[in-house]
Every structure is written in structure tokens, then in C-alpha cells.
Amino acid sequence: MFKICMVGCGEHASRVHGPSLRRYAGEEAGVELAACCDIDCAAAERFAAAFGFARCDTDYREMLRREKPDAAVVVVPVPLSCAIACDVMRMGVPLMLEKPPGANAEEARRLVQVQQETGVPHRVAFNRRYMPQLRKVEDLMRQCGRPPEYIHYTMYRVRRFEEDFSTTAVHAIDAVRYLAGADYAQADFSYRAIAGQKAVDIFMDARMENGCIARIDICPGAGLLAETLTVSADGSTFFAALPTGERWLLPAGVSRFEAGKRTEWTMEALGMGDTFYEAGGFYAEGATFFNELRAGNKECLMTDFASSVQPVEVSQYIARRDTAYRK
Known part of the structure; x- marks a missing residue:
């Protein structure tokens, strides 16, 4: 048992x-x-x-x-x-x-x-790592045979006016690092005050150690609850809208644009299911963990803490409203 x-x-x-x-x-x-x-x-x-x-x-x-x-x-x-x-x-x-x-x-x-x-x-x-959309984009990038050249991640929330948004922002920071396949070499931050609130909009421009350029926009007082991802790699551009609540407002699929042509993978094609805990990657993160343990494949379950240190470290810069990170 x-x-x-x-x-x-x-x-x-x-x-x-x-x-x-x-x-x-x-x-x-x-x-x-x-x-x-x-x-x-x-x-x-x-x-x-x-x-x-x-x-x-x-x-x-x-x-x-x-x-x-x-x-x-x-x-x-x-x-x-x-x-x-x-x-x-x-x-x-x-x-x-x-x-x-x-x-x-x-x-x-x-x-x-x-x-x-x-x-x-x-x-x-870090459930984004297990979302069907990110897994699909990761697979498509692997087929390109080279690391991504550019990643743009947006995170929108509705009336999330807490002064420290870093423990949510860390999701975006980790997802970009995960997809880039490399650590952040440096990042520069800018902030925009939200009228009447202690919260701020957060804008992060980064370069990864493998040369990938990344941009993260975090707007906690926006008019919708959504996250989007755009990745450019080897002449192709991938776009995904991620499910971020029980009801997501954008079609949660993946598109690939190449030479002006679009290929689309719908929610059904990605096998997302119709529940948030499945579409949001929560079921997969647990089920794959338990399955690896049950199969005795413990070697692949030894590095998550190590891979998570830098996203936590970078998120602290946001908590302090710092303007520059250098590894």
C-alpha cells in the first residue's frame, strides 16, 4: 500500500x-x-x-x-x-x-x-512546470533543437493590492527560467505605482545565461485574471494562454506561428480536462511525483529544491523594490 x-x-x-x-x-x-x-x-x-x-x-x-x-x-x-x-x-x-x-x-x-x-x-x-500548455511549448522548442531566443510572460490579476506580490510573482520568474533552460544572468526591474494602493505593477527585463532574452510584466490591478506566454525560437513563435482560476477568460490552448502560418492545439488536443486542478497542472505535479516514487525512480526527484533557489532569490528583489539583479 x-x-x-x-x-x-x-x-x-x-x-x-x-x-x-x-x-x-x-x-x-x-x-x-x-x-x-x-x-x-x-x-x-x-x-x-x-x-x-x-x-x-x-x-x-x-x-x-x-x-x-x-x-x-x-x-x-x-x-x-x-x-x-x-x-x-x-x-x-x-x-x-x-x-x-x-x-x-x-x-x-x-x-x-x-x-x-x-x-x-x-x-x-511550481504548477506552471506541469501545465499542459507549458509542456507542449517545451516539447515544440525541443524539436527546434536550440534554446529559445526570447520569452515574454505576462501575469494579470484583479484587485490584488497586497504590498508584497513576490510570492505570486515567483511563478512567472520560475516559469521563464524553466522554459529558458538556464539561470538568470541579470535582470532589471521597473515599477509603476497603482493609484491609491501600496501595490505596484512590476516590469522585469532579463538575460539568461544561455543568451535568451526575457521580459516579465506583472500587473496585479488589471481588469482580468490571466497569464500569457510568448516564446520565439529558431524562426517559430509560440503563444499560450494559461488557466489561472476556476474560470479562465482566454482560450487556454497553444499556437505556433511559422512563416506566417498558424498551427493550433486546443484544450482538448492538449488533454487538459475541464477542471482547474487538472488544467492548472496541479494533478500532474502530484501524480508524476507519486508515480516516480512508486516506480523507484528517485534519482529524478533530487533537484527541485536546488532549481528553485534562484527564482526565490530573484523574487526577493521584487519584494524589496530593487532595480537590478546580477548573479
Whole structure:
């Protein structure tokens, strides 16, 4: 029996991770949703009832000692994520940790250190990496045989006026690094004040270590909830609109433009499904993690923390409103 535990039963866990785990356990033989945990006992009880966990707890250490799970999913507030993830790794439990992995680069590096000490397989839940659209664009770029020349990523939100938007912006920063296939060499930032708010629009111009040029536009007070991606590589341009909520306003497919001609892959062609937790990559990030563990392919599950340090570090520059990053 492959046993899974859940640490954190809040809104985000209930919105995407709970449905993903319920589906995985329902479709895959020999999977047990053993127990879930939250410091709010009522939240843990609701989560267990909604998604099919056998037991619930308010102490994650006690739960993990009792259940001895094969994997744990950790979805807790950012200030708690590093300490809890380190505890889980020291207990020898493979884990999937919700982004960002740590509140700052120091915590992200601490996670790398503890992972190297313990050798625990892990995954960071940067769900954009597992969205069908990004996977399709990645596949099409691979066929080009060379790295992308230019990436433009836009992130729009509606009335997201928090002063620090970095823990959401990190998604865009990570997605660009992932698609470029290289670290940021440098980045320059500019900001535009939003009238009457502490929030700002964020504009980032970057060069990657492989020569790719990138642009990221983040507008938290826009009129729509959307993310778009444009990639140019070897004479082709790829465009994708990404699902970012239960109802996405732009057609969430992929287009390839080459010599003035367009080839399109619809949501159906990409196998996206009609639920946000599937279309948004949440199901795939967990299912592929569990499947690799069950198959014994742990070598491919040892690098996510290391690959996530720079996106967290760059996002800190946005939190501080810095204007220039140099690796």
C-alpha cells in the first residue's frame, strides 16, 4: 500500500490538492490517503471528509510517526514552509512542498542543504512546470533543437493590492527560467505605482545565461485574471494562454506561428480536462511525483529544491523594490 499524508488543510489545499489526491487515490490501485493534518482541528476534519482521508490530526510530527507514509504533501503558510519541510525530510518522508520553497533565498538554500544531508526525494509544487500548455511549448522548442531566443510572460490579476506580490510573482520568474533552460544572468526591474494602493505593477527585463532574452510584466490591478506566454525560437513563435482560476477568460490552448502560418492545439488536443486542478497542472505535479516514487525512480526527484533557489532569490528583489539583479 502506498500511503500519502497531507500537512495543511487550508483554502489552497482544499481547492486543488485535495481534489487531485482524491482523484489519484480513486484511479490508482494500492493508494491510501492515510491522514491529513492542520492546527485547526475542524479544518482537518472537513478536509478528511471531503477528500477521503482515513484519519486527521493537529500535530504533523505525530501523524508522520504514526502513519509512516510513503509521501507527504506540505501546503502551509510561507513563513512555516521551510521549518516544516526540513522536519519532514529529517523524518525520512518524501515530500511535495507548495511554492515558494521558503520565505527567502536563505531558507531555500537551507532546504537544499537538508535535502542533501537526508537524500529525501522531493518536488516543489511550481504548477506552471506541469501545465499542459507549458509542456507542449517545451516539447515544440525541443524539436527546434536550440534554446529559445526570447520569452515574454505576462501575469494579470484583479484587485490584488497586497504590498508584497513576490510570492505570486515567483511563478512567472520560475516559469521563464524553466522554459529558458538556464539561470538568470541579470535582470532589471521597473515599477509603476497603482493609484491609491501600496501595490505596484512590476516590469522585469532579463538575460539568461544561455543568451535568451526575457521580459516579465506583472500587473496585479488589471481588469482580468490571466497569464500569457510568448516564446520565439529558431524562426517559430509560440503563444499560450494559461488557466489561472476556476474560470479562465482566454482560450487556454497553444499556437505556433511559422512563416506566417498558424498551427493550433486546443484544450482538448492538449488533454487538459475541464477542471482547474487538472488544467492548472496541479494533478500532474502530484501524480508524476507519486508515480516516480512508486516506480523507484528517485534519482529524478533530487533537484527541485536546488532549481528553485534562484527564482526565490530573484523574487526577493521584487519584494524589496530593487532595480537590478546580477548573479
